Amino acid sequence: MELENLLKKHFGYLSFKTGQKEAISAILNGQHTLAMLPTGTGKSLCYQLPGYVFDGSILIVSPLLSLMQDQVEQLGRLGEKRVVALNSFLSLEEKNYVLDRLQDYKFIFISPEMLQSSFILQKLRNLAISLFVVDEAHCISQWGYDFRPDYSKLGEIRKSLGCPLTLALTATATRKVRKDIIQSLGIEDAVKVESTIDRPNIAIWIEEIEGYQKKTDRVLELAAKLEKPGIIYFSSKKMAEQMALLLEEKNNCNASAYHGGLDQDTRILIQQQFIHNQLDVICATSAFGMGVNKENIRFIIHFHMPMQIESYLQEIGRAGRDGLASIAYLLYSPGDEQLPFQLAESELPSEQQIDWLFHELEIGHGIKGDALQFNQGTQERGGFSEVQWRLVENLLRKEAKEKSSLLDCKESIKEFVNERITMKKKNIYQMLQWILSNRCRREFLLNYFEEQVTSRIEQCCDICGIDEKNYSASHKLRKNHLGKIEWKEYLAGLLLNSELRE
Structure with missing residues (x-):
């Protein structure tokens, strides 16, 4: 068949x-x-x-x-x-x-x-x-x-x-x-x-804004005028919650916050509400979006700077899965890169934490016979976050099988952690380089993945030129990325409006 x-x-x-x-x-x-x-x-x-x-x-x-x-x-x-x-x-x-x-x-x-x-x-x-x-x-x-x-x-x-x-x-x-x-x-x-990483129906817009308050005002303005539904990404759970409240209070918008601090039932409920059009906007951390099967997301806004180009592409790729024109905004304020640097360091254990853990191992805590034994108390006493602990525990069990001494094991883990933090910082600098660049946004992204631009896109990026009106809620004629009007959708909208008037 x-x-x-x-x-x-x-x-x-x-x-x-x-x-x-x-x-x-x-x-x-x-x-x-x-x-x-x-x-x-x-x-x-x-x-x-x-x-x-x-x-x-x-x-x-x-x-x-x-x-x-x-x-x-x-x-x-x-x-x-x-x-x-x-x-x-x-x-x-x-x-x-x-x-x-x-x-x-x-x-x-x-x-x-x-x-x-x-x-x-x-x-x-x-x-x-x-x-x-x-x-x-x-x-x-x-x-x-x-x-x-x-x-x-x-x-x-x-x-x-x-x-x-x-x-x-x-x-x-x-x-x-x-x-x-x-x-x-x-x-x-x-x-x-x-396949290419390019999504030609998603226009890319980077905007430099001075200060937190102006950035907040700009998000409220964009969320009011852009066609919905949309997702606004934050690096902070608290900021996601605050913006969801502001959108409801000032924009009269059906919005909700989504982040890893919510219990599973709440997260599933919010996800289902968004999928079934009961919410217009989700204010989310990176915990939201993977696997969300919603085709008509029209905009993505990044309030905070992502930590790397790959995750940025993952997140904007949640827009426009129906092939229709969508837009991705990234709002940047000078100094925004400091937050991803702090987050990168917090995801990995410090040298002091690794030294403390191996001191515990050297004096017999955490070793039972020839096996490594850890419990919740070890994690808490060492000040390890859940992410840090999961990484260290996995590395330690792996290295303990391959290295002849605790000292070799410790140095190997420190080397791995240093390599990871160096790589994370490099990714952040690449992201910053892209934000501050004055060349075509799409060309830069394609080159990062060793691809070339093969055709010109009408609504490409803020450098090449975008007509923002194409993405507003008041824009009647939906177009795809080639500029062709989606007549079936337009006529369906006319019929619906006619029925409502009757």
Whole structure:
């Protein structure tokens, strides 16, 4: 059966988006695949469609609970009942029920942390796994912008599962990171499907503004005039909450704050309200957006400067998934780069914390027999944040197996941390260089990923020129990035207005 027929039968689409068909064809030909496809081009289809061809289960490793939940619900809406997410949302009773019937599920989503359980791993070994999928695969690489230690173990886990056919998915990975993903997973012969990172329907606007109050006023102004829905990104939970309140009070806008400090139920509720058009604007930290399947987001605003180009592209890529014109604003005030520098340093343990931890190990605390033993008290006494502790604990267990002495182990960890902080600072300087540059924003981004501009875009960036009226709520005629009017949408709007008048 032709792939287009399968696509229409199971998903209702008539054609594939960029890179989808190439990735799916490689997988169906039994070839390991690394697919780098732009945010918003439907990477999940690359494993969902093969799931209806292969007999066995599709195991998908996903980094975020919200991302898993969204994918489960998306498949559920398509009528697929053989789908489950193995994560902390399941009660003990639910988890036992699922594990006893694991072979009945076609699509199994799982967190990398859950894969550390030998019991879970043994259950998975008893399955016929047709495809092993690593979503957000850039998390594997220590040079990736969102490195997660548990992801770096996926190569070993893949081996323990019998080296199944593998698909690695990412939206933003440099050549170095892509090479790291392939080596770490042990898929050196993988087919590479590498599409452009460019999203030509998203205009890019950078604006320098003096001071916090003027920046706040500008956000309120933009949120009032731009077509909604939209997302405003902050590096501070407190600022996200304050802006959501201001939007409701001053703009009479349905807005809500979303960040990692909220409980899971609240986060899911806000996400669903946004997806179902009950909220106009989300004021969010980077915790929001990954996997949110909403096609009509019209604007993205960055109140704070992102820490790297890759995460910026991920976040603006949540706009315009329907292919229609959208806009991304970044508001910069001189000195804004100090906050990402502080955040970068806070994510990693200091030399003093590492020295303290190894002193504890040297005097016997944290060692039981030949094994390393840690508890909550060790983390608290050392002043480690959850992120710092997870990194140190993983590194320590890894290095303890490879190094002959505690001193060698300590120096190796310090070296790793210093390399990470150097890399993070380099990423921030690159982001700042882009913000302060007077060359085409899009050309700079493409060059960063070793791509070239192939065609001129009418609504490109603030350097090349943008007509802001194209993105206002009062702008009647929606256009795509080629400047063509979307007549079907326009006529639908006219009919709706006519019905309302009657």
